[in-house]
Amino acid sequence: MQNDPVENAEVKAAGQLGVGRGVGIRVRSVSKSYAGREVLKTLDVEVAAGEFVAIVGRSGCGKSTLLRLIAGLEQTSSGSIGFGAHGQQPEIRIMFQDSRLLPWKRVLSNVGLGLPKASLASAKALAQVGLEDRAHEWPAVLSGGQRQRVALARALVHDPELLLLDEPLGALDALTRIEMQQLIEALWKERGFTAVLVTHDVQEAIALADRVLLIEDGEITLDERISLPRPRARGNLVFAQLEERILARVLKHPAAQPDSALGDVSLQRTVSQVGWAI
Numbered sequence: 414m415q416n417d418p419v420e421n422a423e424v425k426a427a428g429q430l431g432v433g434r435g436v437g438i439r440v441r442s443v444s445k446s447y448a449g450r451e452v453l454k455t456l457d458v459e460v461a462a463g464e465f466v467a468i469v470g471r472s473g474c475g476k477s478t479l480l481r482l483i484a485g486l487e488q489t490s491s492g493s494i495g496f497g498a499h500g501q502q503p504e505i506r507i508m509f510q511d512s513r514l515l516p517w518k519r520v521l522s523n524v525g526l527g528l529p530k531a532s533l534a535s536a537k538a539l540a541q542v543g544l545e546d547r548a549h550e551w552p553a554v555l556s557g558g559q560r561q562r563v564a565l566a567r568a569l570v571h572d573p574e575l576l577l578l579d580e581p582l583g584a585l586d587a588l589t590r591i592e593m594q595q596l597i598e599a600l601w602k603e604r605g606f607t608a609v610l611v612t613h614d615v616q617e618a619i620a621l622a623d624r625v626l627l628i629e630d631g632e633i634t635l636d637e638r639i640s641l642p643r644p645r646a647r648g649n650l651v652f653a654q655l656e657e658r659i660l661a662r663v664l665k666h667p668a669a670q671p672d673s674a675l676g677d678v679s680l681q682r683t684v685s686q687v688g689w690a691i
């Protein structure tokens with residue numbers, strides 16, 4: 414199928430990123446309603462294999478709904494979601510804002526949940542997130558950031574082709590958040606999985622993603638390709654201009670007007686440096 418856009422995009426992405434585990438995603442005319450209220454409206458989007466896509470938008474616009482549909486945790490009201498050039502069901506893992514570790518299982522057992530012979534692979538995944546020395550501890554004694562690292566290891570141990578991230582860093586402090594962003598980026602580059610990140614933090618979206626999608630009123634109204642070289646310096650002028658432009662677009666301001674936006678309750682600026690978030 415030479416003219417299949419997803420297949421062509423996958424070949425292109427493979428050329429750019431090296432052949433990885435990633436799988437392409439096709440979201441075609443997808444609608445989702447709850448009790449007659451349409452949350453997503455005939456949404457179309459294609460994600461190339463190995464691509465890192467961030468989804469932003471105001472609270473309640475349908476970001477997590479789209480992620481749950483891609484994960485297969487919910488069914489579309491209409492339309493279809495397909496994967497890869499051959500349509501086989503890929504290995505998909507999802508990470509949430511809370512780590513969802515089982516408190517009665519030690520860290521290593523949490524990582525290996527559901528695996529028959531878990532210990533070697535789990536130990537390796539734990540080492541990749543820098544927590545090999547905490548393997549035999551209980552989740553309760555770990556910090557929030559460490560628990561999210563364990564959750565990441567639990568996803569990695571399955572060698573996902575698609576990693577879905579539903580605001581996984583939302584509850585972390587600014588520095589831990591940046592460390593986790595760097596870790597996620599490093600693992601994505603190394604393993605080549607496709608990543609879809611839902612975030613309220615425009616700066617996080619630009620730091621990590623190849624493309625930033627904006628959902629408004631159930632539709633994708635912005636699809637911005639981020640071509641800055643990696644790793645991306647947040648203080649960089651081009652980065653800052655891009656952040657301002659996307660944020661202005663999210664807030665529907667003709668130009669970024671950060672001070673006047675402070676009255677918007679859905680907008681928060683973290684004190685340290687994490688930047689503008691919606």
Ligand SMILES: Nc1ncnc2c1ncn2[C@@H]1O[C@H](COP(=O)(O)OP(=O)(O)OP(=O)(O)O)[C@@H](O)[C@H]1O
Pocket residue numbers: 447448452470471472473474475476477478479
């Ligand atoms: N199971 C459900 N039943 C009814 N309504 C739902 C359900 N799940 C989501 N919704 C509604 O769909 C809309 C979109 O929800 P969703 O969680 O996708 O938004 P979001 O953009 O991820 O929001 P946030 O940024 O606040 O997490 C909301 O109005 C929400 O109340």
